[in-house]
Amino acid sequence: MKISNKQKKKLTPAQQQYQEFAKQREPKRPVLKNCLKAFFVGGLICTLGQALQTIFITYFGFNKVTAGNPTSAVLIMLSVLLTGLGVYDHIAQWAGAGTAIPVTGFANTMASAAIEHRSEGYVLGVGGNMFKLSGPVITYGVFSAFVVSLVKIIIMKLGGM
Amino acid sequence: MLKGHQSWFFQNRPVILASSAVGGPFEAKGGLAEDFDILHDDMWLGQDSFEKAEKKMLEEACETAIQKAGIKKEDIDFFLSGDLLNQIISSSFAARTLAIPYLGLFGACSSSMEGLSIAAQLVDSKAADYVLAATSSHNASAEKQFRYPTEYGAQKPPTAQWTVTGAGAALVGRDGEGPRITCATIGRVVDMGISDPFNMGAAMAPAAVDTIQAHFRDLERDPTYYDVIATGDLGRVGFEIAGELLNKHGMDIPEDRFTDCGIMIYKEDQPVMAGASGCGCSATVTYGHFLRRMREGELKRILIVATGALMSPMSYQQKESIPCIAHAVSIEM
Numbered sequence: 001m002k003i004s005n006k007q008k009k010k011l012t013p014a015q016q017q018y019q020e021f022a023k024q025r026e027p028k029r030p031v032l033k034n035c036l037k038a039f040f041v042g043g044l045i046c047t048l049g050q051a052l053q054t055i056f057i058t059y060f061g062f063n064k065v066t067a068g069n070p071t072s073a074v075l076i077m078l079s080v081l082l083t084g085l086g087v088y089d090h091i092a093q094w095a096g097a098g099t100a101i102p103v104t105g106f107a108n109t110m111a112s113a114a115i116e117h118r119s120e121g122y123v124l125g126v127g128g129n130m131f132k133l134s135g136p137v138i139t140y141g142v143f144s145a146f147v148v149s150l151v152k153i154i155i156m157k158l159g160g161m
Numbered sequence: 162m163l164k165g166h167q168s169w170f171f172q173n174r175p176v177i178l179a180s181s182a183v184g185g186p187f188e189a190k191g192g193l194a195e196d197f198d199i200l201h202d203d204m205w206l207g208q209d210s211f212e213k214a215e216k217k218m219l220e221e222a223c224e225t226a227i228q229k230a231g232i233k234k235e236d237i238d239f240f241l242s243g244d245l246l247n248q249i250i251s252s253s254f255a256a257r258t259l260a261i262p263y264l265g266l267f268g269a270c271s272s273s274m275e276g277l278s279i280a281a282q283l284v285d286s287k288a289a290d291y292v293l294a295a296t297s298s299h300n301a302s303a304e305k306q307f308r309y310p311t312e313y314g315a316q317k318p319p320t321a322q323w324t325v326t327g328a329g330a331a332l333v334g335r336d337g338e339g340p341r342i343t344c345a346t347i348g349r350v351v352d353m354g355i356s357d358p359f360n361m362g363a364a365m366a367p368a369a370v371d372t373i374q375a376h377f378r379d380l381e382r383d384p385t386y387y388d389v390i391a392t393g394d395l396g397r398v399g400f401e402i403a404g405e406l407l408n409k410h411g412m413d414i415p416e417d418r419f420t421d422c423g424i425m426i427y428k429e430d431q432p433v434m435a436g437a438s439g440c441g442c443s444a445t446v447t448y449g450h451f452l453r454r455m456r457e458g459e460l461k462r463i464l465i466v467a468t469g470a471l472m473s474p475m476s477y478q479q480k481e482s483i484p485c486i487a488h489a490v491s492i493e494m
Binding site: 010011012014015016018019021022025026027028029030034083084086088089091092093095096097099100105108109111112113115116117119132133 | 402
């Protein structure tokens with residue numbers, strides 16, 4: 001139950017009492033178990049990424065910097081394929097943040113929204129809704145990159161680093 | 162006839178001439194699969210959108226009920242229906258196909274009993290000879306509207322519930338053979354301030370308790386009057402809370418008579434977290450399962466308390482709490 005303190009103040013005593021009562025009877029999210037699963041699956045995906053990178057460097061003539069692109073591309077394609085086949089959401093229910101945090105999770109947000117809104121047409125449906133879930137990630141990703149670079153510039157101008 | 166504060170007593174005892182239940186692939190694997198008239202192995206029902214699939218299911222439920230009752234579609238005076246989609250499109254679009262004078266309802270998942278109680282009232286007061294009450298929900302169209310895309314990998318908490326893909330319809334008439342609707346209690350909106358859409362059982366439980374208490378107070382009945390008292394879609398979390406709340410208020414419903422449609426419809430090994438929800442949940446379990454057991458003489462009197470969470474996808478993003486409601490209908494053989 002997500003209730004901010006501000007909202008809690010607005011609740012009547014009867015509501016507060018009931019929420020306490022209900023809370024004791026609600027099964028909790030198994031946080032520790034979820035963390036371990038996420039660590040395991042997330043690590044597994046990253047290991048796969050590492051293996052792909054090594055393959056691209058060893059057999060396809062990429063170097064450490066340029067191998068990043070084809071590695072992400074393969075992971076994204078795998079994620080999109082599993083999303084399309086209807087498997088990814090089942091893995092994610094088990095793995096939680098483990099499948100959400102790597103690049104595969106980002107690919108899943110876009111592919112799932114695109115598939116879902118195909119019935120509303122390619123322009124307003126797929127085009128308009130593809131970034132529905134990934135939009136916030138992009139918005140705040142760009143914004144935080146901006147803030148971080150601003151901080152870096154200020155520190156450099158002040159003679160640091 | 163008004164009885165007590167918020168209940169209707171139907172003197173002419175309108176009869177449920179026929180009822181039907183249609184389900185999807187996930188319901189076909191559930192515990193009550195044999196009680197469905199039609200089960201689909203395709204979520205899309207051969208349609209090109211989930212919304213059209215839901216409409217088709219609702220149409221099938223209505224046609225099946227009409228067919229089973231053996232009356233002509235033209236003889237039905239009114240069609241009452243509700244669903245979960247914005248502007249209740251499944252209901253209105255099915256009404257377009259049926260071409261029966263239509264009133265659209267919205268009571269979220271309580272629409273099944275909202276429709277049945279009004280149908281009984283219309284027949285009882287001689288405002289109609291035959292009324293068709295129906296409702297539907299579809300897992301994918303509900304997820305799409307209220308939560309995330311169906312293929313999106315978000316981890317759901319153990320309090321989350323699974324929306325039933327199903328539609329149910331009941332044809333109510335004045336005379337004939339079948340289970341009779343004897344009274345109904347219209348619930349009031351109860352909001353205990355819960356705002357988490359993944360915890361609807363706990364949000365709806367107080368509404369169910371409020372309506373159950375009102376029913377027994379208005380009708381001056383004892384809980385043992387009924388063979389079964391079933392809540393609509395509280396799921397395991399909400400059902401347990403409702404049971405304890407009723408005990409706390411001094412109402413003792415025998416454990417073997419108190420159940421929840423949202424727990425019954427699926428098997429325990431199905432990955433539905435706390436249980437089922439959706440308009441189709443109480444509708445298919447009541448119209449498919451319970452009414453069959455009544456017709457077979459296994460049950461004499463039942464009370465269905467359909468529960469509904471009256472939020473919109475926008476209201477919970479704006480951090481509004483979830484107002485909930487429950488309507489109870491008593492059916493006797």
